Amino acid sequence: xxxxxxxxxxxxxxxxxxxxxxxxxxxxxxxxxxxxxxxxxxxxxxxxxxxxxxxxxxxxxxxxxxxxxxxxxxxxxxxxxxxxxxxxxxxxxxxxxxxxxxxxxxxxxxxxxxxxxxxxxxxxxxxxxxxxxxxxxxxxxxxxxxxxxxxxxxxxxxxxxxxxxxxxxxxxxxxxxxxxxxxxxxxxxxxxxxxxxxxxxxxxxxxxxxxxxxxxxxxxxxxxxxxxxxxxxxxxxxxxxxxxxxxxxxxxxxxxxxxxxxxxxxxxxxxxxxxxxxxxxxxxxxxxxxxxxxxxxxxxxxxxxxxxxxxxxxxxxxxxxxxxxxxxxxxxxxxxxxxxxxxxxxxxxxxxxxxxxxxxxxxxxxxxxxxxxxxxxxxxxxxxxxxxxxxxxxxxxxxxxxxxxxxxxxxxxxxxxxxxxxxxxxxxxxxxxxxxxxxxxxxxxxxxxxxxxxxxxxxxxxxxxxxxxxxxxxxxxxxxxxxxxxxxxxxxxxxxxxxxxxxxxxxxxxxxxxxxxxxxxxxxxxxxxxxxxxxxxxxxxxxxxxxxxxxxxxxxxxxxxxxxxxxxxxxxxxxxxxxxxxxxxxxxxxxxxxxxxxxxxxxxxxxxxxxxxxxxxxxxxxxxxxxxxxxxxxxxxxxxxxx
Numbered sequence: 256x257x258x259x260x261x262x263x264x265x266x267x268x269x270x271x272x273x274x275x276x277x278x279x280x281x282x283x284x285x286x287x288x289x290x291x292x293x294x295x296x297x298x299x300x301x302x303x304x305x306x307x308x309x310x311x312x313x314x315x316x317x318x319x320x321x322x323x324x325x326x327x328x329x330x331x332x333x334x335x336x337x338x339x340x341x342x343x344x345x346x347x348x349x350x351x352x353x354x355x356x357x358x359x360x361x362x363x364x365x366x367x368x369x370x371x372x373x374x375x376x377x378x379x380x381x382x383x384x385x386x387x388x389x390x391x392x393x394x395x396x397x398x399x400x401x402x403x404x405x406x407x408x409x410x411x412x413x414x415x416x417x418x419x420x421x422x423x424x425x426x427x428x429x430x431x432x433x434x435x436x437x438x439x440x441x442x443x444x445x446x447x448x449x450x451x452x453x454x455x456x457x458x459x460x461x462x463x464x465x466x467x468x469x470x471x472x473x474x475x476x477x478x479x480x481x482x483x484x485x486x487x488x489x490x491x492x493x494x495x496x497x498x499x500x501x502x503x504x505x506x507x508x509x510x511x512x513x514x515x516x517x518x519x520x521x522x523x524x525x526x527x528x529x530x531x532x533x534x535x536x537x538x539x540x541x542x543x544x545x546x547x548x549x550x551x552x553x554x555x556x557x558x559x560x561x562x563x564x565x566x567x568x569x570x571x572x573x574x575x576x577x578x579x580x581x582x583x584x585x586x587x588x589x590x591x592x593x594x595x596x597x598x599x600x601x602x603x604x605x606x607x608x609x610x611x612x613x614x615x616x617x618x619x620x621x622x623x624x625x626x627x628x629x630x631x632x633x634x635x636x637x638x639x640x641x642x643x644x645x646x647x648x649x650x651x652x653x654x655x656x657x658x659x660x661x662x663x664x665x666x667x668x669x670x671x672x673x674x675x676x677x678x679x680x681x682x683x684x685x686x687x688x689x690x691x692x693x694x695x696x697x698x699x700x701x702x703x704x705x706x707x708x709x710x711x712x713x714x715x716x717x718x719x720x721x722x723x724x725x726x727x728x729x730x731x732x733x734x735x736x737x738x739x740x741x742x743x744x745x746x747x748x749x750x751x752x753x754x755x756x757x758x759x760x761x762x763x764x765x766x767x768x769x770x771x772x773x774x775x776x777x778x779x780x781x782x783x784x785x786x787x788x789x790x791x792x793x794x795x796x797x798x799x800x801x802x803x804x805x806x807x808x809x810x811x812x813x814x815x816x817x818x819x820x821x822x823x824x825x826x827x828x829x830x831x832x833x834x835x836x837x838x839x840x841x842x843x844x845x846x847x848x849x850x851x852x853x854x855x856x857x858x859x860x861x862x863x864x865x866x867x868x869x870x871x872x873x874x875x876x877x878x879x880x881x882x883x884x885x886x887x888x889x890x891x892x893x894x895x896x897x898x
Contacts, residue, residue: 264336828895
C-alpha cells in the first residue's frame with residue numbers, strides 16, 4: 256500500500272478519497288486553486304499545495320504543476336478523482352514518466368474508449384452488443400443522410416468525441432436531418448474541437464443502465480448494475496442500484512458484456528460500462544446495447560458500494576499498488592437497495608440555471624451518507640460544478656430505501672443559495688418513479704410540475720414574520736410582553752414580492768400574526784405550534800434574510816427601513832449579469848437596432864454558456880462590458896435607449 260498519495264481534484268470526490276485513505280493510514284496531499292484555499296478537502300488533507308488561479312486551466316488542469324507537487328511532497332501516486340485530468344491519457348503518461356503511479360487505467364485503455372465511434376467498433380469485435388448505426392469516416396452530409404435513411408427514423412446524431420449531451424440531436428424525419436446535423440456539428444466543434452458525428456437508431460422508452468467493472472489489467476469482474484435513467488439534459492439526477500425490474504438473465508448478460516469490454520482493453524481499476532436499454536417491453540437479455548465506457552470512478556459509485564459492501568476507492572488503491580483483485584466474481588452479492596440524489600445549487604424553476612452564494616446553513620439528517628465538499632459558511636463559486644452534496648441512502652428493499660430517500664431529503668437543511676432540493680423531493684415522490692417505471696424521458700415529460708417552486712404557505716410566512724422581528728428565539732417568551740400587549744409590523748420580501756404582517760404578543764409565549772390573507776396563533780414551547788397544531792418547521796437566520804424550512808427552504812429578505820432602494824432608478828432596458836461569470840462575447844455595438852430576443856452577449860459561468868437577449872425591441876444606448884471581462888452578479892452589461 257502507498258504511504259502518501261496526491262489527490263488531483265477538489266470538492267466531494269477529493270473528500271471521499273481522503274476518507275478512505277484515513278481509514279487505511281495513507282497520508283494525503285491536496286491541491287487547490289486560489290479560491291479553494293479554505294475548502295473542505297484542503298482542511299481534511301495532511302498537506303496542501305496551491306496550484307494558482309481560480310480557473311481550472313490555471314489550477315486543476317495544470318498537469319505539470321500537479322506532478323511537481325506530488326514529487327515535492329513525497330507522494331508515490333496520484334488519484335485523479337473524476338473530471339479534470341481523470342481521463343486524459345497524456346497526463347497518465349506524464350505521471351508515469353515522472354516515476355509516479357496513476358491510480359486508474361492505462362493511457363492506452365483511456366484512448367481506446369475516448370472516441371465513441373472507435374470504441375463501438377472495438378466493442379463489436381469483443382462481442383459486446385452495439386446499437387445499430389453509422390460510425391464511418393465519411394462525414395459528407397448527403398452520405399450521412401443516406402445512412403440515416405438506411406438505419407430508419409427516428410435516429411440520434413451524436414458527436415464522436417461528445418459527452419454531457421453536447422453535439423447530440425434526435426431527428427424524427429428526413430426533412431429535419433440537414434438542420435439537425437448542422438447544429439450538432441457546430442456544437443461538437445465548439446465543445447470538443449472535433450465536429451465528426453455518428454448516427455444511431457433511436458431507442459424507444461430508453462433506460463440508462465450501467466455496470467460497474469473493476470480490473471487488474473488482465474482480468475476483470477463486475478459489481479452489478481446501476482440505473483441512471485432519471486436525467487435532465489442528459490445529466491443524471493437520481494441513481495439507484497440495483498435497477499428496478501432487473502432479471503437474473505438480464506443481469507448476467509449485461510455483466511458478462513461489461514467484463515468483456517473491460518478485458519478487451521486490458522482495463523485496470525474502477526470503470527463503468529454504460530448501456531442503453533429498450534424498456535418498452537420489460538428488460539430482456541437481447542434489449543441492451545453499449546453506449547460508452549467511463550474510464551474512471553463515477554459520481555454515482557456510492558450506490559454500488561452500499562449494495563455490495565465494497566469500498567471502491569480502497570480497491571483502487573490496492574490494485575494500483577500492485578495487489579491482485581480483492582475478490583472473485585462469485586464472492587460478490589447484492590444486499591438491499593440504494594439511491595443517490597444529487598443536490599445542486601441551481602434554480603430548477605428557471606431552467607436549472609446554476610447559482611452561487613454563501614451557504615449560511617447546511618445540515619443532513621443523522622444516519623444519511625452525505626458526500627459533500629462544502630460546509631456551512633462555504634461559498635458556491637462560479638468557477639466549478641455547483642454540486643453541494645450527494646445524498647445516499649440504503650434499505651433492505653427498494654420501497655424502504657425510497658422512503659429513506661424521501662425522509663433524508665425532507666430532513667436536509669440548506670440555505671444561502673437557491674437549490675434543487677424541492678425538485679428532488681417531488682421527483683422522489685413521483686408516481687412513476689415510485690413504481691419503478693423509469694426511462695430517460697420521465698423528467699422532461701413532467702418538468703413543469705417537478706420544477707415549480709412552491710409558494711410559501713401562510714403558516715410559513717407567519718413564522719418568517721416572527722423571525723424578522725427576532726421573536727423566534729426562546730427568549731421572546733420572557734420579559735414584559737408576557738403581561739403587556741405589544742404589537743409590531745414586519746416587512747418581508749419573497750421572490751421580489753413585498754409583504755407585511757402585524758404581530759401581536761398575547762402572553763404565555765403566544766403571538767397572533769395577521770397577514771394580508773390569513774391570521775394565525777403561533778406558540779413556541781420547545782417546538783412550533785400554529786393554531787394549536789404542531790408543525791415540523793425550523794427557522795434560521797442569515798445576513799438580512801430569514802429562512803423557514805418545511806417541505807422546502809423558503810427565504811425571505813428583511814428590508815432595512817433606512818436603506819435606499821437603489822433599484823428604483825434602474826432603466827427598464829438594462830441587461831444585467833444573472834450571476835458572476837466571464838463575458839465570452841458581445842454581439843452588439845452602441846447604436847445597433849435590435850428586436851426582442853436577439854442575442855446581445857454570452858456569459859460563461861459554472862462550465863455553461865448563458866446567452867443574454869434583448870428584453871424588447873429598441874436601440875442599444877451603451878455597451879458596458881467587453882469580451883474577456885469577469886463580472887459580478889447584477890453587473891450592467893448592455894443598456895438600451897428608453898422607450
